[in-house]
Amino acid sequence: MENRVERIKKQLHEQSYKLTPQREATVQVLLENEEDHLSAEDVYLLVKEKAPEIGLATVYRTLELLNELEVVDKINFGDGVSRYDLRKEGASHSHHHLVCIECGTVDEIQEDLLAEVEKIVEKDYQFKVKDHRLTFHGVCHRCQAKAKKNEESAEAASLHTN
Amino acid sequence: MENRVERIKKQLHEQSYKLTPQREATVQVLLENEEDHLSAEDVYLLVKEKAPEIGLATVYRTLELLNELEVVDKINFGDGVSRYDLRKEGASHSHHHLVCIECGTVDEIQEDLLAEVEKIVEKDYQFKVKDHRLTFHGVCHRCQAKAKKNEESAEAASLHTN
DNA sequence: ATAAAAACGATAACCATTCTCAGTTTAAAA
DNA sequence: TTTTAAACTGAGAATGGTTATCGTTTTTAT
Ligand SMILES: [Mn+2]
Ligand SMILES: [Mn+2]
Ligand SMILES: [Zn+2]
Ligand SMILES: [Zn+2]
Numbered sequence: 001m002e003n004r005v006e007r008i009k010k011q012l013h014e015q016s017y018k019l020t021p022q023r024e025a026t027v028q029v030l031l032e033n034e035e036d037h038l039s040a041e042d043v044y045l046l047v048k049e050k051a052p053e054i055g056l057a058t059v060y061r062t063l064e065l066l067n068e069l070e071v072v073d074k075i076n077f078g079d080g081v082s083r084y085d086l087r088k089e090g091a092s093h094s095h096h097h098l099v100c101i102e103c104g105t106v107d108e109i110q111e112d113l114l115a116e117v118e119k120i121v122e123k124d125y126q127f128k129v130k131d132h133r134l135t136f137h138g139v140c141h142r143c144q145a146k147a148k149k150n151e152e153s154a155e156a157a158s159l160h161t162n
Numbered sequence: 163m164e165n166r167v168e169r170i171k172k173q174l175h176e177q178s179y180k181l182t183p184q185r186e187a188t189v190q191v192l193l194e195n196e197e198d199h200l201s202a203e204d205v206y207l208l209v210k211e212k213a214p215e216i217g218l219a220t221v222y223r224t225l226e227l228l229n230e231l232e233v234v235d236k237i238n239f240g241d242g243v244s245r246y247d248l249r250k251e252g253a254s255h256s257h258h259h260l261v262c263i264e265c266g267t268v269d270e271i272q273e274d275l276l277a278e279v280e281k282i283v284e285k286d287y288q289f290k291v292k293d294h295r296l297t298f299h300g301v302c303h304r305c306q307a308k309a310k311k312n313e314e315s316a317e318a319a320s321l322h323t324n
Numbered sequence: 325a326t327a328a329a330a331a332c333g334a335t336a337a338c339c340a341t342t343c344t345c346a347g348t349t350t351a352a353a354a
Numbered sequence: 355t356t357t358t359a360a361a362c363t364g365a366g367a368a369t370g371g372t373t374a375t376c377g378t379t380t381t382t383a384t
Contacts, residue, residue: 132296
């Protein structure tokens with residue numbers, strides 16, 4: 001994990017940006033919450049624990065910068081805030097998401113899955129694909145299990161009363 | 163096209179909503195700009211031509227309502243505004259988009275293309291898919307043609323000077 | 325050391341969207 | 355028809371995430 005920061009630092013230097021303490025703390029927070037999809041405010045609160053003097057504007061600036069460097073993806077799940085999602089190292093495109101309409105959880109899909117579809121798009125629409133965004137809306141495995149359980153206990157209760 | 167409005171009206175009544183003149187004018191504007199991806203402000207300005215007394219809040223309310231009825235999809239291309247996209251009649255899920263990173267144009271893909279991918283998602287991730295959002299970012303056919311043309315004329319010029 | 329460039333924190337400004345509220349329209353009941 | 359309650363509306367205030375501004379601090383090059 002330590003070298004991950006090093007490589008991001010190198011990436012910054014290549015474009016003559018600096019890895020300031022504030023930026024490093026922000027990157028750390030993103031690495032420590034790789035699974036999550038934090039808003040700028042979320043990141044701000046977490047970074048404050050490490051670097052209490054940091055300002056919200058700096059967090060926004062840093063996230064913007066990391067987005068340009070393709071270290072993070074700025075994504076929008078329609079809840080009124082932008083969320084920042086660390087890319088897998090060296091990933092050439094952003095991964096996919098599963099948004100549960102029952103509990104709101106967001107799960108990730110790291111597999112590509114779109115290779116065939118992109119071929120069709122490039123051929124049939126003459127569109128040179130550089131990146132993509134794919135989000136599925138539906139019911140997550142946890143909520144499905146919960147629903148099934150409720151169904152069963154309702155059935156058992158019904159047997160009792162009959 | 164006239165019956166399209168009629169069917170939307172029926173859909174509204176089923177849920178005990180009314181098709182007020184303001185709502186009808188808004189639906190008309192959406193139908194007349196089916197290819198586009200209008201923001202609330204865009205819709206507001208266009209509706210004002212038909213119904214100058216309409217308020218912006220009403221446009222927002224109507225678009226929200228049409229979104230709930232799945233007549234339109236509320237989408238976000240990351241430019242700071244929500245855009246409203248009429249669904250093809252009877253479509254069970256939203257269509258895909260091609261966003262050009264050169265000229266900003268948004269083209270549509272009406273083909274499904276995701277049937278196979280969704281099967282995998284349902285099986286491997288135990289996720290019951292209800293809808294999806296798929297956007298490709300890249301270079302549209304127009305910009306590719308333009309680039310090619312520029313390349314050729316540069317080559318011709320270079321031959322001349324050599 | 326000195327000067328120029330980058331970056332920072334605080335906070336004001338911006339602006340898309342939502343909320344509030346008093347008045348109007350609609351559709352069903354009387 | 356009138357009556358009445360609920361749905362709906364327009365104007366504009368409020369909200370809240372994000373960006374811009376500005377004076378100060380830190381970094382880098384001279
Ligand atoms: Mn993710
Ligand atoms: Mn569309
Ligand atoms: Zn769930
Ligand atoms: Zn283009």
